[in-house]
Amino acid sequence: MKIENYALYLRKSRADMEAEKLGEGETLARHKKILTELAARKGLHVGKIYHEIVSGETIAARPQIQQMIQDCYNGLYRGIIIVEVTRLSRGNQGDAQAILDCLRYGNNNNGILVVTPTKTYDIAHNQDDEEYMEFELFMSRREYKMIRKRMERGRIQAVVEGNYMGSYRPYGYDILKSKTGRTLLPNPEEAPVVQNIFTWAIEENLTPGKIAKRLSSYGVPTYSGDPEWSVSTVKTILTNPTYTGKVRWNDRMRIKTMVDGKLVSSRPRSHHGDQYMLYDGKHPALVDDATFLAASKRFHSDKTKSGLKLINPLAGILVCAKCGKAMCYQSYPARPETAARYTHKSSQICKVKSAVASDVMDAVAYSLEKYISDFEVKIDNLPEVSEDTILKQMDDLQKELIRQEKKLTRLFDAWEDGLIADNEFADRKAINNDRIASIKNQMDHLEESIPVKEDYEEKIMSFHDALGSLLDADLDADIKNAYLKGILDRIEFSRECNSEFILDVFLKED
Numbered sequence: 001m002k003i004e005n006y007a008l009y010l011r012k013s014r015a016d017m018e019a020e021k022l023g024e025g026e027t028l029a030r031h032k033k034i035l036t037e038l039a040a041r042k043g044l045h046v047g048k049i050y051h052e053i054v055s056g057e058t059i060a061a062r063p064q065i066q067q068m069i070q071d072c073y074n075g076l077y078r079g080i081i082i083v084e085v086t087r088l089s090r091g092n093q094g095d096a097q098a099i100l101d102c103l104r105y106g107n108n109n110n111g112i113l114v115v116t117p118t119k120t121y122d123i124a125h126n127q128d129d130e131e132y133m134e135f136e137l138f139m140s141r142r143e144y145k146m147i148r149k150r151m152e153r154g155r156i157q158a159v160v161e162g163n164y165m166g167s168y169r170p171y172g173y174d175i176l177k178s179k180t181g182r183t184l185l186p187n188p189e190e191a192p193v194v195q196n197i198f199t200w201a202i203e204e205n206l207t208p209g210k211i212a213k214r215l216s217s218y219g220v221p222t223y224s225g226d227p228e229w230s231v232s233t234v235k236t237i238l239t240n241p242t243y244t245g246k247v248r249w250n251d252r253m254r255i256k257t258m259v260d261g262k263l264v265s266s267r268p269r270s271h272h273g274d275q276y277m278l279y280d281g282k283h284p285a286l287v288d289d290a291t292f293l294a295a296s297k298r299f300h301s302d303k304t305k306s307g308l309k310l311i312n313p314l315a316g317i318l319v320c321a322k323c324g325k326a327m328c329y330q331s332y333p334a335r336p337e338t339a340a341r342y343t344h345k346s347s348q349i350c351k352v353k354s355a356v357a358s359d360v361m362d363a364v365a366y367s368l369e370k371y372i373s374d375f376e377v378k379i380d381n382l383p384e385v386s387e388d389t390i391l392k393q394m395d396d397l398q399k400e401l402i403r404q405e406k407k408l409t410r411l412f413d414a415w416e417d418g419l420i421a422d423n424e425f426a427d428r429k430a431i432n433n434d435r436i437a438s439i440k441n442q443m444d445h446l447e448e449s450i451p452v453k454e455d456y457e458e459k460i461m462s463f464h465d466a467l468g469s470l471l472d473a474d475l476d477a478d479i480k481n482a483y484l485k486g487i488l489d490r491i492e493f494s495r496e497c498n499s500e501f502i503l504d505v506f507l508k509e510d
């Protein structure tokens with residue numbers, strides 16, 4: 001008897017990465033255990049484990065699934081074992097189609113089974129399975145968007161109720177999860193260290209640098225078990241209101257950026273008290289309000305003395321249009337900030353005239369305003385349809401598509417059995433193919449019509465945030481910079497002789 005092999009496919013989803021940050025442990029190791037046990041219980045022989053290390057959404061970005069699809073076509077497997085269908089594809093129509101084709105025609109046209117802990121799908125032979133699979137692969141992107149929105153709302157509500165929703169525990173506390181929420185418990189070893197840090201800062205007037213040195217010399221391990229304390233770690237502790245029993249929600253400070261083609265959101269640190277909302281937390285305070293205020297005040301005054309602060313809001317963004325090198329922010333200590341200029345001093349060969357920095361900033365602000373109004377015009381010109389209507393239409397088209405594809409199969413059968421003549425077959429096949437192409441075309445249009453509006457709305461929001469930060473004189477340059485980097489790829493600067501400078505703004509692609 002020939003042994004039938006199964007492929008085991010492992011890939012992290014975005015939700016898994018969230019869960020890992022909440023302390024859920026390593027996802028793929030857990031999935032591997034679940035799936036190998038499942039295979040053993042069902043008596044399935046696992047031929048190979050495809051372990052996707054990259055977390056790309058598309059097939060093109062996932063080398064392991066490419067290999068697995070190839071191996072399926074080469075007849076190596078009877079089926080694929082996965083934790084859920086959407087691990088195979090959660091991206092675009094093209095990918096979903098490639099997966100469906102593989103499941104239909106892989107294993108020498110016998111089809112590939114999909115085995116999950118809840119159900120086994122045989123799409124090549126079972127129409128219900130086929131329909132379900134198409135629906136799953138097809139809907140996942142929209143579903144994912146809705147889930148993300150629900151999660152976001154849930155998080156804000158949880159903070160308002162005093163839960164601690166940070167991804168990592170702050171030094172000095174442990175995260176306590178319970179049925180009623182998620183809060184912090186003082187860590188018996190670290191909590192006294194936090195209190196010492198505050199005491200030293202206030203009573204002995206120690207700078208964060210001196211505190212870091214003292215902690216290192218005392219042999220107190222850091223958050224990550226490192227023997228060496230850094231200045232920034234101490235600064236972070238001295239400015240974190242969590243230690244006064246508060247929870248914060250810095251929603252306004254969130255910035256989304258594309259890193260290697262992935263949407264990453266980050267929260268740049270802010271030392272301005274008004275940049276986040278504070279709520280009374282469920283957890284006990286380690287220091288009282290007066291101590292915290294005194295410490296953070298002290299911190300503010302020595303922050304301005306340090307020369308390490310980023311002063312150029314366009315750092316890493318503004319480049320020379322001719323050579324691509326960064327334009328330098330040149331400020332003069334004896335003169336007001338308004339005298340600062342952007343200069344090109346990195347090259348002797350490439351000559352570009354400098355410009356007043358505040359003029360450049362005004363021009364950037366103006367361009368952001370133009371983009372915002374442009375997005376608003378685009379939204380106004382979108383067809384007015386409700387999401388429910390679109391989903392309903394999509395559903396109908398999906399069913400029609402399946403019907404037409406089945407018709408095509410029957411047509412082939414009839415022709416092979418000699419029930420219809422060649423010419424009639426060719427004509428009917430052409431009509432049928434046209435119909436299928438037209439349905440797919442309509443579906444593509446429909447699918448595009450939903451996210452577009454949301455995408456523009458998200459863009460408008462992030463451009464508003466960036467513009468607001470740029471115009472806010474109280475905001476640090478590093479925060480402005482983080483906002484701008486969230487939406488801009490680069491700005492090319494050019495200026496010939498005494499003419500006006502020209503900025504070419506390149507947006508981040510999404």
Ligand SMILES: [Zn+2]
Pocket residue numbers: 320321322323324325344347350351352
């Ligand atoms: Zn240049």
